Amino acid sequence: MDLYEHQARQLFEEHGIPVPRAEVTDSPKEARAIARRLGGRAVVKAQVRTGGRGKAGGVKLAADPAAAELTARQILGMDIKGHRVDTVMLAQPVDIDTEYYVSYVLDRTAGGFLAIASAEGGTDIEEVAASRPEAVARVPVDPAEGVTSAKAGEIAEAAGLPPGTVDTLVRLWRVLVAEDALLVEVNPLVRTRQGRVLALDGKVTLDDNARFRQERWGADTPAPGDPLEAAAAAKGLNYVRLDGEVGVIGNGAGLVMSTLDVVAGCGARPANFLDIGGGASARVMADGLSVVLADPAVKSVLVNVFGGITACDAVAEGIVQALESVRLTKPLVVRLDGNNAARGRAVLDRRAHPGVEQATTMDGAARRAAQLATDA
Ligand SMILES: Nc1ncnc2c1ncn2[C@@H]1O[C@H](COP(=O)(O)OP(=O)(O)OP(=O)(O)O)[C@@H](O)[C@H]1O
Ligand SMILES: [Mg+2]
Known part of the structure; x- marks a missing residue:
């Protein structure tokens, strides 16, 4: 989940990283009062979970409280890359000498983290990274060792950042952890x-897993x-909607992924990914079935379970119980x-539900x- 800038700012502040004074509001009138509290001038910033706000007109300097109100009125309600601006943050303007870029990002391939830093930060960083990759330093960070002062010094030096940034680099790592x-x-x-x-x-x-x-x-979780x-997220299900017609339910992400492939290999298209996990209870099965069946594009549903710790008879009981509460509107294999x-x-044979095949x-x-979906 992405945080808003003002939430990130709050975390930085809590971890001792210096940030400008700032307040958040959804009202232009309040924006005027905030600007007054900040000393008159303020940078009015759209709070949306996407980058490039500045270039889209979502970051503007207001010279006085009246201008702050006007600017907030302009920015609130704006659409930035499909995100509607519901709140703005007003920050105290600072006298910028140099802009740097720093980040820590999970590097899955390396099984560690990567520090990315540049002495040429600002809104054109993507351009810099593309046209002059040598201006962007990439330093692997061992997650077990983390960013010590020494490591931060190494990162700063690699990127050409001044020694004054070392403390912030260390604290930023603490935020991540x-x-x-x-x-x-x-x-x-x-x-x-x-x-x-x-x-x-x-x-x-x-990390949503945490x-x-x-x-x-x-x-504050954004609704998908x-x-x-x-609906699936509200029930705690691991569900991703796709654009096919065969609903897929399985236990274990790997099994579900291969099931999607096998469905595709049969000339049909999977309608979703749904992993009901290891301890697939009747409740989870019922929740999963109802979400999958609610997709109007679904023509048939495939339940593919490999019994492990949760044995197949428990899963079958789950399906039988789920059939009590969910009306089966499409064939289930x-x-x-x-x-x-x-x-x-x-267990399933005994239940002998007309809509269920094994x-x-x-x-x-x-x-x-796949055949049932095509015939439907
Ligand atoms: N408090 C401030 N005082 C002075 N200038 C600021 C302030 N906040 C932002 N700016 C200027 O506005 C530019 C854009 O702001 P910011 O980086 O917050 O928006 P952005 O467009 O979302 O950035 P990104 O490219 O990271 O998505 C900054 O690079 C900086 O030059
Ligand atoms: Mg920025």
């Missing part, structure tokens, strides 16, 4: 004409754009294999589900 972030970025980190180092803009992406211990941001994805598969199949192999199940 303490907040379970996959990315922390400051652009620009500036040196002011008075020689202070300040973070003027921040982007933080939190959400259970980062409850603070829970209420797709209504079915939103079930393939059970692995732990207690025979018992699981027997298949013994993954290929066979996918073929049948």
Whole structure:
């Protein structure tokens, strides 16, 4: 999950990274009062979870409180790359001497983190990175060692940042660790004409898998754009909507991914990814089925389960119970294999629901589900 700039700013502040004074509002009148509190002038900044706000007209300097009100009125309601601006942050303007870029980002291929830094930060950083990659330093960070002062010194030197940024580099790493972030970025980190180092803009992406211990941001979770994805997220399901017609439910992300491939290999298109996880209970199965069936594009549903810790008979019981609460509006093909598969199949045979068919192999199940979808 991406945080808003003002949330990132708050985290920076809590971890001792110097930031300009700032306040957030959704009202132009209040913007005027805030500008007054900040000393008259203010930078009015659209709060949207996307970059390039400045270039889109979402970051403007207001010379006095009246101008701040006017500017806030202009920016509020603006559309920036499909994001509507509901709030603005007013920040105290600082006298910028130099703008730098710094970030830590998870590097999955390397199994570690990467520090990316440049002495040429600001709104053109993407251009700099593309046209002169040598101006952007990339320094691997061992997650076990983290960013010590020595490491921060190494990063600063590689990027040509002044020694005054080292403390911020160390603290920024602490933000990443303490907040379970996959990315922390400051652009620009500036040196002011008075020689202070300040973070003027921040982007933080939190690891959704750590959400259970980062409850603070829970209420602010952006609703997924797709209504079915939103409904699934509300039920805690691992669901991604795709654009096909065969609904897919499985246990384990790897199995579900291969099921999508096999469905595609049968000439059909999967309608979704849904991993009901290891401990697939009746409740989860019912929730999953109802989300998948609610997709009007779905013509058939394939349940592909490999029994492990949760045995197939428990999953089959789950399906039977789910059929009590969910009206099966489309044909369901079930393939059970692995732990207690025979018992699981027997459970479904006993239930003998007219809409449920069983298949013994993954290929066979996918073929049948694809065929049912085509025939529908
Ligand atoms: N408090 C401030 N005082 C003075 N100038 C500022 C301030 N905040 C931002 N700026 C200027 O505005 C530019 C754009 O601001 P900011 O980086 O916050 O917006 P952005 O367009 O979203 O950036 P990004 O390119 O990272 O998406 C900064 O590079 C800086 O030059
Ligand atoms: Mg920026």
